[in-house]
């Protein structure tokens with residue numbers, strides 16, 4: 509069981525769901541400034557995603573916990589992150605850093621949530637790469653000019 513305190517996101521939604529996952533994966537950062545992280549090495553990433561919304565689906569779910577696990581664990585566990593198309597643009601903000609891993613997870617999840625009738629939103633993705641290093645990613649709010 510993963511037990512960890514996560515930073516809180518303030519919002520007005522009625523429901524907030526959190527899913528913890530862990531992913532074992534290898535990566536390297538292809539830049540000279542990354543030092544030893546330029547070499548392929550592995551981590552067990554501890555990931556927490558925060559989803560919120562006001563409407564539940566016909567099952568009474570905001571989004572099925574299993575859908576979230578399949579999306580994240582299913583794609584990245586026991587892989588080399590650099591091999592994943594999401595990290596192959598060659599741009600530095602797409603190198604598989606903790607920052608980019610958190611952002612990509614948020615974007616992938618939001619793409620899935622956009623297909624749901626209740627339109628839940630991914631508010632926060634927490635990624636712990638090592639016992640002493642983690643990143644929290646929160647997408648900017650989409651401005652509604654309508």
Ligand SMILES: Nc1nc2c(c(=O)[nH]1)N=C([C@H](O)[C@H](O)COP(=O)(O)OP(=O)(O)OP(=O)(O)O)CN2
Nearest residue numbers: 537542545549551604605606607637638639640641
């Ligand atoms: N801002 C970032 N800095 C670093 C990243 C990153 O993704 N974003 N990644 C790395 C390495 O990949 C490394 O795996 C993690 O580095 P670090 O926290 O320094 O790991 P240590 O276990 O050596 O940490 P100690 O606290 O010194 O034991 C590097 N930087």
Ligand SMILES: [Zn+2]
Nearest residue numbers: 535545549551
């Ligand atoms: Zn690393």
